[in-house]
Amino acid sequence: xxxxxxxxxxxxxxxxxxxxxxEIPVLSxxxxxxxRSAVFEDGVVKVEITPTYSGCPAMDVIGDDIKKALEEAGxxxxxxxxxxxxxxxxxxxxxxxKALEDYGIAAPLEAExxxxxxxxxxxxxxxxxxxxxxxxxxxxxGSTACKAxxxxxxCQEPFDYFKCLK
Amino acid sequence: MKNENLYNYIxxxxxxxxxxxxxxxxxxxHGPNLETDIACxxxxxxxxxxxxxxxxxxxxxxxDGRSEDDIAMLRKERDYKNVLLVEQPNTNFAYTxxxxxxxxxxxxxxxxxxxxxSDLTLAAIANKCIKEVSYHxxxxxxxVRRLGDGTEESKSxxxxxxxxxxxxxxxxxxxxEADKAMVAEGIGIDVIKLKEEYYNYVAxxxxxxxxxxxxxxxxxxxxxxxxxxxxxxxxxxxxxYMQRAYPNMEW
Numbered sequence: 001x002x003x004x005x006x007x008x009x010x011x012x013x014x015x016x017x018x019x020x021x022x023e024i025p026v027l028s029x030x031x032x033x034x035x036r037s038a039v040f041e042d043g044v045v046k047v048e049i050t051p052t053y054s055g056c057p058a059m060d061v062i063g064d065d066i067k068k069a070l071e072e073a074g075x076x077x078x079x080x081x082x083x084x085x086x087x088x089x090x091x092x093x094x095x096x097x098k099a100l101e102d103y104g105i106a107a108p109l110e111a112e113x114x115x116x117x118x119x120x121x122x123x124x125x126x127x128x129x130x131x132x133x134x135x136x137x138x139x140x141x142g143s144t145a146c147k148a149x150x151x152x153x154x155c156q157e158p159f160d161y162f163k164c165l166k
Numbered sequence: 167m168k169n170e171n172l173y174n175y176i177x178x179x180x181x182x183x184x185x186x187x188x189x190x191x192x193x194x195x196h197g198p199n200l201e202t203d204i205a206c207x208x209x210x211x212x213x214x215x216x217x218x219x220x221x222x223x224x225x226x227x228x229x230d231g232r233s234e235d236d237i238a239m240l241r242k243e244r245d246y247k248n249v250l251l252v253e254q255p256n257t258n259f260a261y262t263x264x265x266x267x268x269x270x271x272x273x274x275x276x277x278x279x280x281x282x283x284s285d286l287t288l289a290a291i292a293n294k295c296i297k298e299v300s301y302h303x304x305x306x307x308x309x310v311r312r313l314g315d316g317t318e319e320s321k322s323x324x325x326x327x328x329x330x331x332x333x334x335x336x337x338x339x340x341x342x343e344a345d346k347a348m349v350a351e352g353i354g355i356d357v358i359k360l361k362e363e364y365y366n367y368v369a370x371x372x373x374x375x376x377x378x379x380x381x382x383x384x385x386x387x388x389x390x391x392x393x394x395x396x397x398x399x400x401x402x403x404x405x406x407y408m409q410r411a412y413p414n415m416e417w
Contacts, residue, residue: 051294054215055211055216139204141201142208145211
């Protein structure tokens, strides 16, 4: 139960990588770390996914999209939502973090620095537009539950910061 | 039902999040400004997500075909076991924040303990929820400080809201019959043990916010037994309307 390892059948990786997060389309659900296992059992692909946030409305869509992608590849599937172990931003892959930054969302910092930024207004988060650290927290909650809103004080660009979840 | 105590215990936890989530949802498009509007509704969304996990589990325990939606939407007022605090109205932004902070501070310590429950499903839900709730508490305590240590007007409004809602805090630490049975089995949390820590923490934040800790000895109670303030009926009317008007409708 407590394993944090992903168990993905090699032949399924390429298919699952095509499925993207509906709210962050540049990010594959594999790079997001929401797929915890995908294995063949009696000819059916059993997939376990875990929500980023409990109320994340994207989970239903992600489940449907996985089903569809596997169906197109000729597989029947069964999707299960699991809560344990709970998702953490550590599961976002380096490729995923880069995709976030390129898309204009600052990638999550470590837990302690995250606290300094969100509680004590420390200027650490880099602007995704110009790279300046002269940025300001606008709101602890952004366009989705997983993000906070920031603005760059140099180039004035507003951007999202993906909050650290551990 | 074989496991009635566990079922009632889960509802006792989940109903707090359900009713508070509904209250915060009322602010959709009506928050004082865009950022706080989005924050309150994001917190609402987190709470509803948590409620789904609890009710899905409760539905399994009940084992009589009632779905998570039935449990959420089709009970009568007396069957909701939330504390009175969470059903109090959004009188003004200070009240919304005071209610949120007084609940979040409790919710955090409660979930911290629930992670140790011998019931693995409840422990897993708690482990998931606490990460979200720590952000809620940061938001609400931050606003208590900003309004308390703000202008003369914001301070007086914040102080009034804290004083008015204080009478509902003691109930957080009352035990129901289901609670007692679950504590005895190692599944439930003994909330009485959390009381001192809660009030110390809350007093600390109020002090930082230059607000006074209310000196009130008389407290309101009843929600955990299903005896609610007049506000709950109105919340349920809105919450249940679609299911009552169009039974079994799906979104």
